[in-house]
Amino acid sequence: MIRKIIHIDQEKCNGCGACAAACHEGAIGMIGGKAHLLRDDYCDGLGDCLPACPTGAITFVEREAKPYDAAAVEQKKAEKAQAASCRCPGSAARTLRTPKAPAAGGPEESQLMQWPVQIKLVPVQAPWFEGAHVLVAADCAAYAYASFHRDFMAGRITLVGCPKLDGVDYAEKLGEIFRRNAVADITLVRMEVPCCGGMERAVRQAVEQSGQDIPLRVVTLSTSGEIL
Secondary structure (H helix, E strand, O other), X not given: OEEEEEEEOOOOOOOOOHHHHHOOOOOEEEEOOEEEEOXXXXXXXXXXXXXXXXXXXXXXXXXXXXXXXHHHHHHHHHHHHHHHHHOOHHHOOEEOOOOOOOOOOOOXXXXXXXXXXXXXXXXXXXXXXXXXXXXXXXXXXXXXXXXXXXXXXXXXEEEEEOXXXXXXXXXXXXXXXXXXXXXXXXXXXXXXXXXXXXXXXHHHHHHHHHOOOOOEXXXXXXXXOOEO
């Protein structure tokens, strides 16, 4: 249908995020330091975001767009509110350390750079994702491969999970992360077992859905800890 909807001029946008904060429907998000209309059906066309923009980057246009989906917006708000009320304090996003190479000849040190690490708990947008080398790993991998921190985690933002145990499809969550942040590249470390095929499928689908051209490397480990 043809309807009134917002347009964000990327040249004028200064990345302040004021419009995203002003959009109660969650239609606007920050990707690569710029504001973007994430979903047409979340934009009600009322323009609460317009006066919030300090550079005049947001205007109304009339174009082909999906109808405003009030029910979907309310469901998203409810899910966000529930997640906020149930969130464990230990899952609060924080930076642990800056990237560094493992010390040669010295004791092994943790290479984990951020918290949380579980795909289900990690926020879809965080400062440490910008320009990051991302490691997506099956949670068994660190137990199978002895030098996992040194060889895979060093210099990377680490996301772990098991689609079989969690009983979820990670594609949507990972797709949002890859779409909203300027990820440099992705390394996927999976096990040789069949259930890990779900992890690889989810990552590949997420990259495709993100619309970003992100290099992806897949490493498969045997259950005895060897790189296949």
